[in-house]
Amino acid sequence: MELVVRKTDLLRELQLFQGIVERKNTIPILANVLIEAGGDEVKMLATDLEVGLRSKCPASVAKGGSLTLPAKKLYEIVKALPDTDVRIEQDRNGVKVAADRFDSRMQTLPKEDFPTLPEATGTASATLPRDVLRQMVSKTQFAITGEDTRYFLNGALFILRPDSMGLVSTDGHRLALISVPRDKGKAKSRPEEEVRVILPRKTLLELGRLLADGDGDIQYERGDNHLFFDIGGRLLISRMIDGQFPAFERVIPKSNDKRVEFDRDRLTAAVKRVALLSNERSRAVKFQMDKGKVEIASSSPEFGEAKETVMVDYSAAPVTICFNAQYILDFLSVVETDSVGLEFKDEMSQAVLKPVGAEGYDYTYVIMPMRV
Amino acid sequence: MDSVLKRILHVDMDAFYASVEQRDNPSLRGRPVAVGGDPAHRGVVAAASYEARQFGVRSAIPMARAVRLCPSLVIVPPDFRRYTVVSRAVFEIFHAVTSLVEPLSLDEAYLDVTDNAWGETLGTVVAQRLKSEIHATTGLTASAGVAPNKFLAKIASGWKKPDGLTVIAPERVEQFLHKLPVDALWGVGPVTAGRLRERGIARLIDVRTVDDAVLRAAVGSQADWLRQLADGHDDRPVVPNRSAKSSGTENTFSNDLTDLTQIRAEIDEMARDGAAWLERKGLVCRTVTIKVRYSDFSTITRSHTALPATRHADEIAARATMLLERSEAGRRPVRLLGVSVHNLMDPSAEPDGDPGLPFSGPDEE
Secondary structure (H helix, E strand, O other): OEEEEEHHHHHHHHHHHOOOOOOOOOOHHHHEEEEEEEOOEEEEEEEOOOEEEEEEEEOEEEEOEEEEEEHHHHHHHHHHOOOOEEEEEEEOOEEEEEEOOEEEEEOOEOHHHOOOOOOOOOOOOEEEOHHHHHHHHHOOHHHOOOOOOOHHHOEEEEEEOOOEEEEEEEOOOEEEEEEEEOOHHHOOOOOOOOEEEEEEHHHHHHHHHHHHOOOOOEEEEEOOOEEEEEEOOEEEEEEOOOOOOOOHHHHOOOOOOEEEEEEHHHHHHHHHHHHOOOOOOOOEEEEEEEOOEEEEEEEEOOOEEEEEEEEOOOOOOOEEEEEEHHHHHHHHHHOOOOEEEEEEOOOOOOEEEEEEOOOOOEEEEEEOOEOO | OOOOOOOEEEEEEOOHHHHHHHHHOHHHOOOOEEEEOOHHHOOEEEEEOHHHHOOOOOOOOEHHHHHHHOOOOEEEOOOHHHHHHHHHHHHHHHHHHOOOEEEEEOOEEEEEOOOOOOOOOOHHHHHHHHHHHHHHHHOOOEEEEEEOOHHHHHHHHHHOOOOOEEEOOHHHHHHHHHOOEHHHOOOOOHHHHHHHHHOOOOEOOHHHHOOHHHHHHHHHHHHHHHHHHHOOOOOOOOOOOOOOOOEEEEEEEEEEEOOHHHHHHHHHHHHHHHHHHHHHHOOEEEEEEEEEEEOOOOEEEEEEEEEEEEOOHHHHHHHHHHHHOOOOEOOEOEEEEEEEEEEEEOHHHOOOOOOOOOOOOOOOO
């Protein structure tokens, strides 16, 4: 194989692979990117067996072929090169990566070891608007539990209905649900029924990254065990998480009869300040709702206590609810509306935060109160 | 003597696992059934139905021997999840009468009913009511012993089985002790019993008159304890939720495991046992540990600690199987697997954290 590619083109693509490749290095080949040269382009593929990315960029190919190189090291090298053409060439002694006066020889691993990933058929199950999908990902991804818990919570539930789509995530303590109506004009082929799949956390993360820049809609296709997202020519391939997503409808409260509306910036600032003196482990802050005001208070056994009063429109019975400050701040940092509403019943039942006046989507954030 | 006489119950489900199997599968009723492992793979009998016991099949004997004793034996692989569900129902009945319930296993517990929620003054009546409630709820029978202390209650419950009820009233303790052979005692196995008999101690009351040195030579440090029992004394209280520090399950496999799916399934099951134990003890854990012994006997452990503490079976199972990825299980053959739960705490004493979203709770009205 022998090819020449522009540094900026190659770097842009290699950067996208950095989140994909296996970091733990348990299977050496998964740290590599498969590079295939042919025609007038170079194709790249990397995977950690959960998520895979296929991408390409223009290149002048002198001799077609394929090989694998360590994704991280190759990225570091290309990044450090001057803005010029990069030559990648395989000969009997190994793989040469060169540019300008720089010359290097890199270790390769047999391309035969590279795992085979399923192919998309190219017939999209649905077309998803880029901005909408990006919004959905950013508003749910933070509530997915980290590693090591109930594995079905290591992902978000994607719900595709003929007239709407939704994404739900939860770590068992709070739950984020966003639902967006689907534009009827744009549909090519519509699923007749509701489709529910669990997307791994990493898929969401990479999806968020790939959606960040560029434009054009996303072609979504569902395979047997995999999902495919075609994002402007880059294909994100994701394993589906096998398992039963919890019955999230059950924890969305229907009998919350009290409500407070906050100015988002004011609430954010108050919670941040008060949380500085919250118990470091629990991060508990107390919301004391009373006539016309909410007092947000905290106390830490080591450092002391804090409170701040926010004036609000409230006339129902006084209620004190304790929340994890981080859960509140997570929500506040992803909504854009000027006001947010807190709906609740009592100090034990799930409370709901919602943006006020959000247009084009419905966002519900459920938090389980802490025991006081 | 004790200032206040206690009323202690020992309740033991009859042939528990086997009875659950016979209850749930009518074709097993009336037939000799053994719950346990495959005889071809060094399996052991975990429980034998009363029909099987007539052939001499007992729990803890090798399944291969059980089959020789009873060629018509029906072998059923254990399904601990189902037993746990039944066990929970039984313990709920126990807890309805007193909070002083000390579980010994899935199917066995001590209850102190000196004060009880039913306001019954007779331990016998409490035992009868418990037995009939257990039968009404689970369709299974239990045997119960009623006595002034744990040691006598335990012996009493085994006196008549199945569906038995034996009462040792305080005034009849002495008479009862007189006919009690030493091997009826819990903790006195055949070897110890043999050593005692060699020294002329056949009945428990013989312990009273034997020379201290002789007794010590036979049972070592247990001598003082045995003397107390011989006098009918046992002042151990019924302790709900003994303060255990951890609980674990280990399995050695007859053939080394290499199939990761099977390894995961084994870990999953052991983790769920751990969760069931936490459930019974009313505790939650922060740490889950797995143990893997490879075929070359090298052994590793991997732990994961997280907050909030949990006893959620799915979560503990997921954490345990996740830990497998930090081992070489499967890539290297595995001889033994274990899962344990540590860093236990009483959730009611844990002020931090929330109880979690009620996914499995009742629907909102």
